[in-house]
Amino acid sequence: MRLTVFNGSPRGKQSNTKILMEHFSRGFTENTGNTVEVAYLNQTGETERYVELFKKAEHIILAFPLYTDAMPGIVKHFIEALTPAAGGKENPSIGFVIQSGFPEPIHSRFVARYMEKLAKRLGCPHTGTVIRGGVEGIQVQPPWMTRKLFRSFYRLGVGYAAAGRFNEEIIRKLTPRERMSFGRRLFFRLLNLTGLTNMFWNMKLKENNAFEKRFAHPFKEF
Amino acid sequence: MKITILDGNPEKDRTGFYRYLNELVTGLQSDKHQVKTLTLRDMEIKFCTGCWSCWWGPTPGECVFKDESHTLCREYINSDFVIFASPVILGFTSALLKKTQDKLIPLLHPYIELVQGECHHKKRYDRYPGIGLILDTNSDTDEEDITVTTDMFHRFALNLKTELAFSLLTDQPVAEVQDAINRI
Known part of the structure; x- marks a missing residue:
């Protein structure tokens, strides 16, 4: 399987999104001939090339942090550039990873609804949406605090390689409750x-x- | 009231939208409001880079990049009411408007507080303007798009310490917006 990850974080290669997706990719490529290519959407000068990447992709994951209750501006910029590709019959499958600094998943539910509609609009089979809150601190937290989270993303990757979609059980475990108890x-x-x-x-x-x-x-x- | 319209239309030749906003400005002025329009496509506003200088310094409360987001933040926070106006592009407001929303983050404080039992950012200013949303549909826009977009703006309002007073379409008369604002 050939996976193309569009990293929609304004921080690009310094992003928490990148760290989460690296753990995912490690699982996805383990013991298989699978490959992962990553495009950083904060490089807005590359948009045309990224649209071509989208058209030629087999499986896509669009991963981004929540920005003012929605997708970051650079992600909407990329989505608008995909207009000519909308409804294409051979369009790749697409899954979403939405992470936030706020701990509760409730914040990300609204943009998730938008993304799922977008998948339909683009004519891309939807392979699931992963939501995870409380991600902001992962670069300063000690390893014992992040071990379980990184392990879950690794396991998501393994599952994606096997089934071509996110494992619903792991998705549920990543969002135990909508709001804090x-x-x-x-x-x-x-x-x-x-x-x-x-x-x-x-x-x-x-x-x-x-x-x-x-x-x-x-x-x-x- | 002091009202600021954020014109998030990226296409200069979208004449229907242009006419609608012109009519709206005239209407609001006749109601004795002081109205200013920021034509976002003509402003130099960089994409947020997520550097958080606006939260943890060296410049708390303002973007470290000297773009026109400073004008945006000044006009926004000193308004009584702000109207977000945009065509619906692939089911949501324009990237131009979204980029602009991202650059309003300096108006909030990084510290977290519980609001309605959820984590939200604390206020930086004593007061924040009310907000309203105006959407200009395209041929591929359906009711679900309007609902999803409106719901996201309700959430945005909650984070920006205010309420979404209305979400209206440009195919409705401008009087609807005037009425909604005059009810506040």
Whole structure:
């Protein structure tokens, strides 16, 4: 099987999306002759070439982070460039990976509905949608915190190679509940009182000598 | 009220849309509103790169790239109401408008709070404008597209500390928008 991954993260090769998809690809190519090609949609000068890649692809995964409750601008830019390919009879299959910084899957459900409609519109058989929240920290978290997540993406890859689609059981396990439980919300509130929930941001703000300016509102005229 | 229209139409020669917005501006002005239109296709707004300088510095609250997103953020936050207007392209608002929404992120604070039991960003400003959505359908647009797009804007409004006051189509009279705004 030949897989083409369109990475829709504005951070491109530095993205969390890339890390998740690397674990997926490791599973997808293991013990098979399968291949993976990756296109980074943040290289907006390559759009024409990417449309050709789309047309020639066998299986596609479009993976992106949630940006203001939808797909990032670069992803919509790419989608619009696909207009001439819409409805093609030989179009590749397509699956989606939507990850967010917010921990709850509820945030990503709406753009997921859009993506599934888009698959129909493009004439691409839909192979499933993976939603995963709480991804923002994976580059700074210690390995024990990410091991299970990376393992799941690896297993998704293995399953995709076997069945040509995402395994629904693993998808469900990646999104155990739509919103945080009462207990977790309570825990978050307590943690918030201690200021611990802001620790990551404060560390970064201090690194950039911007901590004192963190509440700046430079455009206020009222 | 001070109203800003974000014209997210990427095609200059989409005359129906142009006429609709012109009529809308005239209508709103006759209701004594102060109206400003930002023609997004003529503005130099770069795609968000996800660098988060606007959240963790060196420039909290503003994009580190000196593009016209600074004008956008200034006009947006100082408005009482903002209208997002766009043709429906492949079932959603234009990439031009989406790129613009991404660049409003500096108006929020990185810290997280619980809103309706969900994680959302904290306010950076004391107040945020109300928002409305105007969609110009294409031949491939169906009802589901309108619903999906409107639902996504309800979510966007929740994150932007406001409510979506209306979602209307350009084949309805501009008076519908005027009425919706005057009810606020």
